Amino acid sequence: MSIRPWRDIQRRVSRKIRVGSVEVGGDAPISVQTMTNTLTSDAKATIEQVLACAEAGADIVRVSCPDEASTKAFREICRESPVPLVADIHFHYKRAIEAAEAGAACLRINPGNIGAPERVREVIRAAKDHGCSIRIGVNAGSLEKHLLEKYAEPCPEAMIESGLDHIRILEDNDFHEFKISVKASDVFLAAAAYQGLADVTDAPIHLGVTEAGGYVTGSIKSAIGLGNLLWMGIGDTLRVSLSADPVEEVKIGFEILKSLGLRHRGVNIISCPSCARQGFDVIATVAELEKRLEHIRTPMSLSIIGCVVNGPGEALMTDIGFTGGGAGSGMVYLAGRQDHKMGNERMIDHIVELVEKRAAEIEAAQAVAMKAAE
Known part of the structure; x- marks a missing residue:
C-alpha cells in the first residue's frame, strides 16, 4: 500500500502503440507533445524549432503539412529531427500519403474534414506500408455535418460518436496503431468528451484543450482541463x-505532469509569493534561477522561501533549500537539514553550484545502478 494514498493516481488501462521510438499508452510515461508554427516549407526554420522543442523536453513534435511544398520539406525535417514527428493533415488526404512516404512517425487526421471513407482507407494503407501510427483528431470546431444536424451543436456525444465512427473505419481495415483526441476550446466540453471517450475505448488518449488562448490564459485553461483529466x-x-512559442507549450506540459507526480524532469522549484517578511528578493531570485537551471534535466527539488515561517518546513521535503533570514544572509538546507549560512549576494551562484553538484551525484548513482542491473 502507498504511504500517501491521497497522492495516488490510478491510470486508465489503455493499449500501447508506438509513435516512432516513443511508446504511448499502457504503462509508458505520459508523453509531452508540441507543434511547430514555422512555415513547414522552410525546412531550416522548422528544423531549428523542432530542435529547440526537443531540447526543452518534447517527446513528440507535430508539423503541419498543408501543401505539397510542405511534404517535400518534411522529408528533410524528419531526417534531422531527434524526436518522432507527427504530420498534421487536414482536407488533403494525399498530403498524408506523401508525409508517410517522407518519414512521418504518425499521421494526424481529422475525421471531420479528411473526406470519404475510401480516402481514409488510402491513408491507412500508406500508414501500414511505412510503419506510421495514426491519431484520430476530433475537434469541436470541425465536426461532420451530419453530426451537427443530429445533435444541433458540438457536444460530448457528437464528438465521441465522431471518434468511434473513425475508430470503426480503422479497425475494419485491420489497423490498430492509433490514438485519439476529442478537443474543444471549451474546457467543460473537452473534459466531458474525454471522460465519455475513456469509457468506450481502450485506445491511447491524446489530451488537449484546443485553441486555448495566449500564454497565461491558455496555460490556466490547459492546467484546469488536462490536470483534472x-x-x-x-x-x-x-x-x-x-x-506562444512552442517551447513554452513543452514547459507548461511538463509542469502540469510534474505537479501531479506523473513525470519528473529538471528542477522543481518551490517558492513563496514573497511578502514584507522576505529576507531577499524572492521573485527576482526565482526568475534568475529558472533561467540558470534550464539545462538541468535530472529530476530534483529546490525550495526558495523568503522567511522562516514556512522555509524550514518546505526545505524538509526538498533536495536543496534556501530560507531567508536577517542581516543579509539565509540558511542553506541539504536533504532537509540545516547545513550552512550563505550571504544573499552569493546565494544564486551558490545554489546553482549545489544543484549542479547534486544532479551529477544523482546521475552517477543511476549509472552505477544501471550497470549493476546489467
Whole structure:
C-alpha cells in the first residue's frame, strides 16, 4: 500500500502503440507533445524549432503539412529531427500519403474534414506500408455535418460518436496503431468528451484543450482541463495549445505532469509569493534561477522561501533549500537539514553550484545502478 494514498493516481488501462521510438499508452510515461508554427516549407526554420522543442523536453513534435511544398520539406525535417514527428493533415488526404512516404512517425487526421471513407482507407494503407501510427483528431470546431444536424451543436456525444465512427473505419481495415483526441476550446466540453471517450475505448488518449488562448490564459485553461483529466487517470500523451512559442507549450506540459507526480524532469522549484517578511528578493531570485537551471534535466527539488515561517518546513521535503533570514544572509538546507549560512549576494551562484553538484551525484548513482542491473 502507498504511504500517501491521497497522492495516488490510478491510470486508465489503455493499449500501447508506438509513435516512432516513443511508446504511448499502457504503462509508458505520459508523453509531452508540441507543434511547430514555422512555415513547414522552410525546412531550416522548422528544423531549428523542432530542435529547440526537443531540447526543452518534447517527446513528440507535430508539423503541419498543408501543401505539397510542405511534404517535400518534411522529408528533410524528419531526417534531422531527434524526436518522432507527427504530420498534421487536414482536407488533403494525399498530403498524408506523401508525409508517410517522407518519414512521418504518425499521421494526424481529422475525421471531420479528411473526406470519404475510401480516402481514409488510402491513408491507412500508406500508414501500414511505412510503419506510421495514426491519431484520430476530433475537434469541436470541425465536426461532420451530419453530426451537427443530429445533435444541433458540438457536444460530448457528437464528438465521441465522431471518434468511434473513425475508430470503426480503422479497425475494419485491420489497423490498430492509433490514438485519439476529442478537443474543444471549451474546457467543460473537452473534459466531458474525454471522460465519455475513456469509457468506450481502450485506445491511447491524446489530451488537449484546443485553441486555448495566449500564454497565461491558455496555460490556466490547459492546467484546469488536462490536470483534472490526468488526476482521474485519463490521458496517455498531451499537448498544451498556446498562442506562444512552442517551447513554452513543452514547459507548461511538463509542469502540469510534474505537479501531479506523473513525470519528473529538471528542477522543481518551490517558492513563496514573497511578502514584507522576505529576507531577499524572492521573485527576482526565482526568475534568475529558472533561467540558470534550464539545462538541468535530472529530476530534483529546490525550495526558495523568503522567511522562516514556512522555509524550514518546505526545505524538509526538498533536495536543496534556501530560507531567508536577517542581516543579509539565509540558511542553506541539504536533504532537509540545516547545513550552512550563505550571504544573499552569493546565494544564486551558490545554489546553482549545489544543484549542479547534486544532479551529477544523482546521475552517477543511476549509472552505477544501471550497470549493476546489467
